[in-house]
Amino acid sequence: xxxxxxxxxxxxxxxxADELEVQLPTGASVDDLVASxxxxxxxxxxxxxxxxxxxxLTYSKLATALSxxxxxxxxxxxxxx
Amino acid sequence: xxxxxxxxxxxxxxxxADELEVQLPTGASVDDLVASxxxxxxxxxxxxxxxxxxxxLTYSKLATALSxxxxxxxxxxxxxx
Amino acid sequence: MADDRCTIxxxxxxxxxxxxxxxxxxxxxxxxxxxxxxxxxxxxxxHLDYQAxxxxxxxxxxxxxxxxxxxxxxxxxxxxxxxxxxEIGEVSVAIAVSSPHRGDAYSxxxxxxxxLKKRVPIWKREGYLDGESExxxxxxxxxxxxxx
Amino acid sequence: MADDRCTIxxxxxxxxxxxxxxxxxxxxxxxxxxxxxxxxxxxxxxHLDYQAxxxxxxxxxxxxxxxxxxxxxxxxxxxxxxxxxxEIGEVSVAIAVSSPHRGDAYSxxxxxxxxLKKRVPIWKREGYLDGESExxxxxxxxxxxxxx
Numbered sequence: 001x002x003x004x005x006x007x008x009x010x011x012x013x014x015x016x017a018d019e020l021e022v023q024l025p026t027g028a029s030v031d032d033l034v035a036s037x038x039x040x041x042x043x044x045x046x047x048x049x050x051x052x053x054x055x056x057l058t059y060s061k062l063a064t065a066l067s068x069x070x071x072x073x074x075x076x077x078x079x080x081x
Numbered sequence: 082x083x084x085x086x087x088x089x090x091x092x093x094x095x096x097x098a099d100e101l102e103v104q105l106p107t108g109a110s111v112d113d114l115v116a117s118x119x120x121x122x123x124x125x126x127x128x129x130x131x132x133x134x135x136x137x138l139t140y141s142k143l144a145t146a147l148s149x150x151x152x153x154x155x156x157x158x159x160x161x162x
Numbered sequence: 163m164a165d166d167r168c169t170i171x172x173x174x175x176x177x178x179x180x181x182x183x184x185x186x187x188x189x190x191x192x193x194x195x196x197x198x199x200x201x202x203x204x205x206x207x208x209h210l211d212y213q214a215x216x217x218x219x220x221x222x223x224x225x226x227x228x229x230x231x232x233x234x235x236x237x238x239x240x241x242x243x244x245x246x247x248x249e250i251g252e253v254s255v256a257i258a259v260s261s262p263h264r265g266d267a268y269s270x271x272x273x274x275x276x277x278l279k280k281r282v283p284i285w286k287r288e289g290y291l292d293g294e295s296e297x298x299x300x301x302x303x304x305x306x307x308x309x310x
Numbered sequence: 311m312a313d314d315r316c317t318i319x320x321x322x323x324x325x326x327x328x329x330x331x332x333x334x335x336x337x338x339x340x341x342x343x344x345x346x347x348x349x350x351x352x353x354x355x356x357h358l359d360y361q362a363x364x365x366x367x368x369x370x371x372x373x374x375x376x377x378x379x380x381x382x383x384x385x386x387x388x389x390x391x392x393x394x395x396x397e398i399g400e401v402s403v404a405i406a407v408s409s410p411h412r413g414d415a416y417s418x419x420x421x422x423x424x425x426l427k428k429r430v431p432i433w434k435r436e437g438y439l440d441g442e443s444e445x446x447x448x449x450x451x452x453x454x455x456x457x458x
Contacts, residue, residue: 008363009433009445052451054431057366059453073363073431079448080360080367080391080432081344081403081423089215090285090297133303135283138218140305154215154283160300161212161219161243161284162196162255162275178326181343192419193341194412195329264342268420271340275412 001026001068003033011074014046024066030055031062033072047074082107084114084147087154095127096155105147111136112143114153132156167240168223170216170284180240180258188237190264192271196255198248206291212245212254215283219243226277230259233273234266241274243284315388316371318364318432328388328406336385338412340419344403346396354439360393360402363431367391374425378407381421382414389422391432 003022007015015037024032030053038044052075055064059075066072084103088096096118105113111134119125133156136145140156147153177195198210227239237260244254257274261267280301289295325343346358375387385408392402405422409415428449437443 006363008431009361009435052453054363054366057369059429059451061453073366075363075431075451076433076445077448077450078427078429078431079434079446080362080430081427087215089283090213090287133305135215135218138221140281140303142305154218156215156283156303157285157297158300158302159279159281159283160286160298161214161282162279177329177341181325181341187348189345189347191343191345193325193329193343194415195339195341196412197337197339197408199337199410200335260345262347264344264423267342268416272416 001028001066003028003066004069004071005033005037006071006073008074008076010076011047011051014043015074016043028066029062030060030064030066030072033066034062051075052077082109082147082149084109085150085152086114086118087152089154089157091157092128092132092155095124097124109147110143111141111145111147111153114147115143128155133158165238166224166227167238167242168220168227169242170214170219171242171244172246173244175242175244175253175256177253177256177258180242180256188260188262190262190267191258191260192264192267194255194257194271194275195253196275198250198252198254200250202288205288207250207288208291209250209289210248210254211287211289211295212243212248213285213287214243214245216245219282219284222282223278226274226281229277230270230273234261234270235263236261236266236270239270239274241278243278243282245284313386314372314375315386315390316368316375317390318362318367319390319392320394321392323390323392323401323404325401325404325406328390328404336408336410338410338415339406339408340412340415342403342405342419342423343401344423346398346400346402348398350436353436355398355436356439357398357437358396358402359435359437359443360391360396361433361435362391362393364393367430367432370430371426374422374429377425378418378421382409382418383411384409384414384418387418387422389426391426391430393432 005020054073086101135154240258259271286298388406407419429451434446
């Protein structure tokens with residue numbers, strides 16, 4: 001299945017892109033997405049093993065199962081205000 | 082000595098005036114001023130025996146001794162805001 | 163010491179004017195606005211009449227602002243209270259506080275409005291839609307705290 | 311339910327516009343304004359760059375406002391947060407809360423700004439006068455509280 005991964009602030013610097021389309025096996029979780037990204041190479045090790053994420057605009061646990069077309073945003077520590 | 086007494090809101094209704102000049106013996110206190118006013122007649126009994134007062138713009142105790150020309154304001158319960 | 167302002171006025175209050183005093187030194191500005199309500203204690207209010215002992219009211223306001231300053235870190239503090247006849251929806255009081263720390267801005271702003279209601283010599287008469295009017299029962303100020 | 315507004319914008323914020331929403335039903339209105347400071351943690355700041363995940367930021371803001379409403383009695387609540395490049399003294403965020411009770415206005419306003427800083431997906435990069443710039447270390451949002 002295809003997942004859209006979004007990156008902001010420091011995570012955007014790591015990914016080198018605002019968003020990436022990622023192919024994952026059916027039934028994969030957010031944890032699997034993180035592992036898949038971190039295995040892409042040296043620079044990706046800067047992405048935390050347990051980052052905060054939002055699935056389809058909602059903060060979600062890393063165990064959350066993903067579905068085709070889900071939007072997963074990687075959320076570095078926020079600093080609005 | 083002569084004291085200027087100021088009246089606001091409900092106390093103005095009692096006094097029937099914004100201000101009155103009151104003659105008191107030298108050494109009189111605010112308490113004496115209150116007693117002098119309350120002795121003026123029936124309507125003046127509505128003035129409390131122990132009202133809040135300000136002497137020369139400062140909240141003061143009833144025992145405060147007065148001096149010639151002092152301004153004593155009778156302060157009903159306040160309701161600003 | 164910042165440029166404080168404590169005013170009793172018969173003119174309409176523009177709360178926006180107060181907030182404009184904030185600058186790049188302080189990160190937070192808080193504006194409290196009191197507005198004439200169309201009801202109170204179950205009665206329909208048509209308008210309010212505010213009376214003040216103006217010279218003393220400004221003095222007490224300055225004391226309150228000084229107390230707030232001694233407890234919390236603030237930049238400019240402005241307080242304006244209107245007197246005279248006010249219609250529903252008009253602004254009766256505005257308090258602007260700026261501060262490097264938002265917690266201090268909230269605390270100082272709250273302190274000023276609470277103490278204002280307890281101690282500043284201002285009185286409110288409600289004019290009801292049924293034609294009656296009445297001075298509100300308020301708070302009795304104590305000599306303690308005003309330095310006497 | 312009053313007319314709430316939660317907006318992420320690239321345009322300058324006029325805080326006065328928000329306070330105008332108050333009416334004669336509520337007796338108190340509170341406006342919090344966040345302003346870009348010229349310093350932070352000992353470094354001289356020249357400007358800020360704010361980035362947001364806009365769709366989610368507006369959703370989380372609406373959740374926060376709904377939570378504030380469930381805890382305190384409020385009229386209209388408006389929150390605007392700016393993104394993009396901001397100069398010193400410009401407004402980064404404005405929160406307007408009206409209420410029949412001033413205590414509720416203070417509590418709800420404070421809740422919204424504190425939760426905004428903890429949970430809303432917005433990031434701030436400080437541009438220093440020495441030419442460097444850095445994303446601020448902020449708060450790590452938790453899945454709990456967003457209904458997942």
